[in-house]
Amino acid sequence: MAKILVVEDNALNIKLFCDLLAAHGHQPAPVTDSREALRRAQDFAPDLIITDIQLPHVSGLELIRQFRADEGLKHVPIMAVTAYAAVGDDERIRAAGASAYISKPIAVVRFVQEVTTLLETNGEPVAG
Ligand code: MN
Numbered sequence: 001m002a003k004i005l006v007v008e009d010n011a012l013n014i015k016l017f018c019d020l021l022a023a024h025g026h027q028p029a030p031v032t033d034s035r036e037a038l039r040r041a042q043d044f045a046p047d048l049i050i051t052d053i054q055l056p057h058v059s060g061l062e063l064i065r066q067f068r069a070d071e072g073l074k075h076v077p078i079m080a081v082t083a084y085a086a087v088g089d090d091e092r093i094r095a096a097g098a099s100a101y102i103s104k105p106i107a108v109v110r111f112v113q114e115v116t117t118l119l120e121t122n123g124e125p126v127a128g
Helices: 011-023 034-044 060-069 089-096 108-121
Strands: 003-007 027-031 048-052 078-082 100-103
Touching: 003 011, 003 034, 011 027, 011 108, 027 034, 034 060, 048 060, 048 108, 060 078, 060 089, 078 089, 078 108, 089 100, 100 108
Parallel strands: 003 027, 003 048, 048 078, 078 100
Antiparallel strands: none
16 A cells, blocks of 8 residues: 555546555545645655646646655655657656656556556666
8 A cells, every 4th residue: 555646637537546546555645736736745745646747837847846856755756647748758757857657548557557666666767
């Protein structure tokens, strides 16, 4: 069981993500307002953060930078979820500090696999 913070402004997506995580034995904490994400993360002390990139108010890239600048959160693996993966997005998202990213609409199996891998490796790149 892992504590997983989920930042996503779309109500259907956040329900889908949280239902999937709960079905796999995890404890999800949904955040729909990006302006509350940093405080919620500090309070919840998640094992993994999943964040949408396209968010109103504070973008997902800016949130990732905030998490990475926070003493208590900087080592927490982050999985970014993006609806518009354009050329260069992979580099921008990883440069901001994300450990992995997947595209929306998500493939359920891939989503669960990435979560499991990130929790097992703590977001560190796997050698080989
Ligand atoms: Mn969004």
